[in-house]
Amino acid sequence: MNFIVNILSLGIPFSVALLIASLGEMFNQRAGVFNLGCEGIMAMGAFLGMLVPYSIGQGGPTPGMYNVLGLALAMVVGALFGIFFAFVVVTFRAPQGIAGIGLQMFGVGTAGTLFRHFIGGTQSVPGIGNLPIPGLSKIPFLGPVFFSHNVLVYLAFLFVPLAWYILFKTPWGLRVRAVGTNPRAADSIGIQVNRVRYQALAVGGALAGLAGAYLSLAQVKMFSDEIIAGRGFIAVALVYFGHWHPVKIMGGALLFSLAQALQLAIQGQGINFPYEFAVMLPYVLVIIVLAFSRESQLLGPTSLGKPFNREKRI
Numbered sequence: 001m002n003f004i005v006n007i008l009s010l011g012i013p014f015s016v017a018l019l020i021a022s023l024g025e026m027f028n029q030r031a032g033v034f035n036l037g038c039e040g041i042m043a044m045g046a047f048l049g050m051l052v053p054y055s056i057g058q059g060g061p062t063p064g065m066y067n068v069l070g071l072a073l074a075m076v077v078g079a080l081f082g083i084f085f086a087f088v089v090v091t092f093r094a095p096q097g098i099a100g101i102g103l104q105m106f107g108v109g110t111a112g113t114l115f116r117h118f119i120g121g122t123q124s125v126p127g128i129g130n131l132p133i134p135g136l137s138k139i140p141f142l143g144p145v146f147f148s149h150n151v152l153v154y155l156a157f158l159f160v161p162l163a164w165y166i167l168f169k170t171p172w173g174l175r176v177r178a179v180g181t182n183p184r185a186a187d188s189i190g191i192q193v194n195r196v197r198y199q200a201l202a203v204g205g206a207l208a209g210l211a212g213a214y215l216s217l218a219q220v221k222m223f224s225d226e227i228i229a230g231r232g233f234i235a236v237a238l239v240y241f242g243h244w245h246p247v248k249i250m251g252g253a254l255l256f257s258l259a260q261a262l263q264l265a266i267q268g269q270g271i272n273f274p275y276e277f278a279v280m281l282p283y284v285l286v287i288i289v290l291a292f293s294r295e296s297q298l299l300g301p302t303s304l305g306k307p308f309n310r311e312k313r314i
Contacts, residue, residue, distance in 0.1 A: 007261045008145045013219065015250075015257035016156040017042070017211040021235035022242070022249045023163045024207025028082075029239055030167065031200035032180035032303040033089060036100025039232025040107020041081045041205050042212035045074035047111040049213025050223050051118065053125045067128050071213050078209020081107065082201040090197045093307035104232065112225045119223070127221035128152060150218050163246040176200050180301035183308040193308045208232070234286060241289055244300060252289070259285045 021038055028035045052070035085103055088094045128150045136147040167173040175196045178186040183193045211231075216223045234256060242249030259282040 003265060005141060005144055007258060007265050009148070010264065011254065011258035011261035012145065013149050013153050014260050015253040016153050017214050017219065017231055018235055018238060018256060019156050019211075019250055019253040020159065020214065021208050021211035021232060022238040022253055023159055023246060024204035024211070025235050025239045026163070026204075026242075026244055026246065026249060027167070027176060027200045027207075028204040029304055030180045030244055030301055031176045031197045032183060032301055032306065032308070033086070033197055033201060034096055034100070034236065034305055035082070035085060035103070035201065035204060036097060036233070036236060037081070037085055037103025037107060038100075038204075038208050038235050039228055039230070040104040040111075041078045041208040042215070042228045042232050043108045043111040044081065045078050045209030045212025046216040046227050047115050047212075047223050048077055048209075049074040050125050050127075050216040050221075051114075053127070053217070054119065054123060064128075067217055070217060071210060074209040074213035075206040076209075078212075079202045079206040081209070082203070082205020083198060085205070086198045086201040089307065090194050090201070093309065096305050096307075108225075108228070111223075115223055115225075122222060122224060124222045125217065127216075128218040152214050152218050156214075157250070160246045160250045167246070172196075172199075177301075179308070180303055183303055187308075187310060193310075197308075208235075211235075230283075234283075237286055237290055240300070241286070252286075255289070256282050256286055 021042060025035060025038055049070040052073055053066040056066060081103065085099065088099045088103075089096045130149055131151050131154075132143075133147040137143040139147070165173075167176065175186065175191050176199075178191055179193045179196045186196075187193050212228065215227055215231075220227065238249055238252040238256070241252040263281050
């Protein structure tokens, strides 16, 4: 029983960065733009998130305030990166895949360079501690699994119904889905396609920045060049796996993270299992699941990856 509790209690917080980044990427793709630069935005968010409490919050009277400032800075810069990406692929209609890889390399490289310039080496920060929910955290099995995490874990799972409501129950969500499905029809009824795509990319960038800051402030409480470790690309894949639906994306994030927690638990228990295969397990699982997700070709936004040119009528 303890083995299962350990896997679940590790897997749920492991899923948070993926979940937040995937929800942001969902808005991007629902608007018709896929952003392979998510990894770079997450790296910048991770660095900036820990820079504020490390630089000005060490020993301060209210360390929690500096954590909030770090999260806010990560989201603002992430939104700016999203707007910059929109400028490249929406306004100038650059190929989204190539532009995304360029943004990924730029973000990761810039974060690493600034880290070495301002901090110099591996440094830890107090970060965001756990906040067990009174009463609920004492429930056997359920308490340590669901109610003994930091506040960002609880907020991340609240983002799921919020994202669903925004996407399917608000006028803005309708516009996002319209420009990703048939931008020319949306344009014909007065929806400003490029503006909506700019907005969606800003939202996606802000959430990617927050996901990165979660890693450096709440999960590992430090920054390193490898802190993102491919999570940005996994987040893009999880949107396909989840068929562009928040609840299904949450399921994919949990599936990947529980596999990651399982491989850590296997190593911790000293089970005779090759270490390399244990590390590969979460990534192989995602590839297998995507290979059998044939419905993604039918359920995805039909204009995903296609630039919109108002002057071109064919």
